């Protein structure tokens with residue numbers, strides 16, 4: 001793929017900072033690490049795809065170390081700053097929406113949320129100035145959080161809307177039936193409030209094989225997000241496909257991440273999934289999810305799809321252009 005500007009709509013702060021930067025941040029903060037040297041640390045915070053069996057395995061790595069190391073104003077500022085520069089230098093990402101959950105960066109209330117948010121915005125501003133790129137933050141609400149905690153995250157997103165917070169996300173596994181069915185309803189008020197405040201909305205769903213697009217149907221019907229994180233399982237559900245096409249909801253596809261978590265078994269299956277989306281008029285973009293956790297970058301994600309014949313050059317170009325259009329920035 002030629003060196004054209006790219007836009008990443010789905011990239012987590014927790015899984016996209018280079019290990020040597022994380023190492024440096026951890027040392028600067030004096031964090032006691034359970035490793036003897038740098039290489040053991042790399043193993044600790046990156047993923048060996050042969051060992052990961054599910055999305056839950058994946059998330060547990062994030063929660064245990066990565067989020068803890070990023071839980072201070074200085075750490076989050078540097079993390080955000082470093083990611084934006086790295087994605088521009090490595091993949092020419094000129095527009096980037098970085099997502100994280102500020103409440104998973106404040107050591108259960110020990111650190112002040114506003115300090116964490118201001119620091120993230122500072123890191124973003126510095127990187128934008130240096131590289132001339134556009135960036136915005138998405139705050140992730142968490143499925144495992146009590147509603148009042150998610151409401152606080154939403155309040156913060158609204159408060160910082162004019163400072164560079166461009167939207168909200170809902171993250172975490174849809175591990176039980178309640179999440180897939182009417183349980184989605186409990187977020188309806190929050191998503192409506194976000195929309196009214198002018199924030200963009202996206203939701204992780206249709207990412208695990210324990211569902212066949214039911215989550216996508218409920219989310220589109222009840223929460224009406226602008227975009228959906230992953231949504232690959234919708235390819236196996238006619239109603240989900242129809243609703244996505246009718247509403248024009250944009251999918252944020254993250255190929256390597258889905259292969260690592262076994263959401264998609266192999267490239268052949270990706271060919272079927274993306275082929276179905278193209279056929280049914282479901283709009284999708286290509287993203288990284290987490291560059292270091294998945295050992296990838298955005299340019300490589302496009303190459304993976306074009307070199308294996310999953311997308312033609314013009315289909316890849318359409319996905320590239322759509323990301324810029326569908327951005328909340």
Ligand SMILES: [Zn+2]
Nearest residue numbers: 012204229289
């Ligand atoms: Zn994600």
